[in-house]
Amino acid sequence: MLSEVVIAAAKNSQKRPQTSNLTVSTIFPCPYNIYRSFVGWGNLPDLEGEEILNMENGWWQEEESIKNLKRAGIIIENRQLEIEVGRSKRKGHIDGTVTLDKVRLWEHKARSMDSAQRLREVRLDRSPDIKAQVNLYMKGLRESGEEKFKALDEAIIYIKPKDTNTPFDFIVPYDCDFADMVVEWVDRVILEGWKPEPKECPFCPMCYMSEMCTGETFLDFKGLGNWSNDELVRRWRLGKQYSDFGKELVEGTRSIFKAKFEEKELQAGDTLMVGPLRVKKYITHKRSFVQDKFVKKFGALALLDVTEEQEYPGYRIDDTEEGKVE
Numbered sequence: 001m002l003s004e005v006v007i008a009a010a011k012n013s014q015k016r017p018q019t020s021n022l023t024v025s026t027i028f029p030c031p032y033n034i035y036r037s038f039v040g041w042g043n044l045p046d047l048e049g050e051e052i053l054n055m056e057n058g059w060w061q062e063e064e065s066i067k068n069l070k071r072a073g074i075i076i077e078n079r080q081l082e083i084e085v086g087r088s089k090r091k092g093h094i095d096g097t098v099t100l101d102k103v104r105l106w107e108h109k110a111r112s113m114d115s116a117q118r119l120r121e122v123r124l125d126r127s128p129d130i131k132a133q134v135n136l137y138m139k140g141l142r143e144s145g146e147e148k149f150k151a152l153d154e155a156i157i158y159i160k161p162k163d164t165n166t167p168f169d170f171i172v173p174y175d176c177d178f179a180d181m182v183v184e185w186v187d188r189v190i191l192e193g194w195k196p197e198p199k200e201c202p203f204c205p206m207c208y209m210s211e212m213c214t215g216e217t218f219l220d221f222k223g224l225g226n227w228s229n230d231e232l233v234r235r236w237r238l239g240k241q242y243s244d245f246g247k248e249l250v251e252g253t254r255s256i257f258k259a260k261f262e263e264k265e266l267q268a269g270d271t272l273m274v275g276p277l278r279v280k281k282y283i284t285h286k287r288s289f290v291q292d293k294f295v296k297k298f299g300a301l302a303l304l305d306v307t308e309e310q311e312y313p314g315y316r317i318d319d320t321e322e323g324k325v326e
C-alpha cells in the first residue's frame with residue numbers, strides 16, 4: 001500500500017536529463033559513447049522509481065562506510081572535492097581521499113551481492129566505466145596544482161555489498177596512457193566537433209548503451225569457455241546427489257551423538273558406544289591469530305602492517321540444470 005506511493009514519488013522526483021552534462025562519472029571509454037553522451041542519446045525513458053531508490057541507497061551506504069572506517073581510525077578526506085580534466089574542463093566530484101602510508105583516491109561502490117562478487121573476482125576487468133572514472137579522478141587530482149596530489153598514483157576501490165554489509169577493497173594503479181587517451185577523445189568531441197562512428201570494441205559487452213548504439217544487447221561471453229564431456233557431467237551429478245544425501249545423514253546423526261554425549265556429561269577423552277560406533281570427544285590445541293585482541297592492543301590501523309593479500313584459487317561447480325540426473 002505505502003510502497004507503491006514511495007516508488008511513484010521517487011519516480012516523480014527526478015527526470016533523466018535529455019541534454020548532455022558530460023561529467024567524469026558518466027564517461028565510458030568509447031569515442032562513440034562519449035560523443036552520444038555529449039550530444040544526447042535522444043528521448044530516453046524516465047528512470048524508474050526503483051532505480052532512483054537504488055541510486056539514493058548508494059549514497060546512504062557511502063555514509064555508513066565512512067562511519068565504519070572512522071571507527072577503525074581511518075578518515076576519508078576531501079569528500080566531494082571537485083576536479084577537472086582535459087582542455088574541455090570536464091568536472092567530477094571524488095568520493096574522497098585516504099592517507100595511510102601515502103595519499104590515495106578513495107572510491108566507494110555499494111553493490112548487490114552478485115555485482116560485488118564479480119568485482120571481487122575480476123576487479124575492474126569488466127568495469128570499464130569504473131576504470132575510466134577513477135583514472136580520470138586521479139588525473140584530475142594529479143593536475144590540480146595541489147602539491148600533496150602530484151604523485152598520487154593509486155586508488156582504493158571500496159566495495160560495500162548491500163546484502164552482507166561486509167566490505168572489501170582493492171587497489172587500482174593509475175594508468176596514465178589510458179587516462180590520457182580517454183581525455184583526448186573527450187576533448188576532440190567537445191572542442192573539435194569530432195563525430196566518431198560506433199565501432200565494436202572490447203568494452204561493448206559491458207556498455208550500458210549497447211542497445212541504443214547497435215540495437216542489440218551484447219552478451220558478455222568473455223571468460224566463458226566451453227568443453228563437452230557428457231560422461232563426466234553424468235558422473236558429477238550422480239556423485240553430487242549421493243554426497244549431498246550422505247552429508248545430510250552424517251551431519252544429522254553426528255549432532256544427535258554430540259547431544260547425547262553432552263547429556264551424559266562425558267568429558268574429552270571419554271567414550272560413548274552407540275552399538276558398534278565409538279563416539280569420542282577430543283580437543284585440539286592450535287595457536288591462532290585473534291584479530292580482535294590484536295586490534296584492541298595495537299589499533300585497527302596496525303592490521304595494515306601485518307596483513308598482505310594472497311590469492312587462493314578455488315573452483316566452484318554449479319549445475320545449470322539443477323536436479324537433473326542421467
Ligand code: SF4
Pocket residue numbers: 030031032033198199200201203204207208209210211213214
Ligand atoms: S556498444 Fe560499443 S561502440 Fe556502442 S557505445 Fe557502447 S562501447 Fe561504444
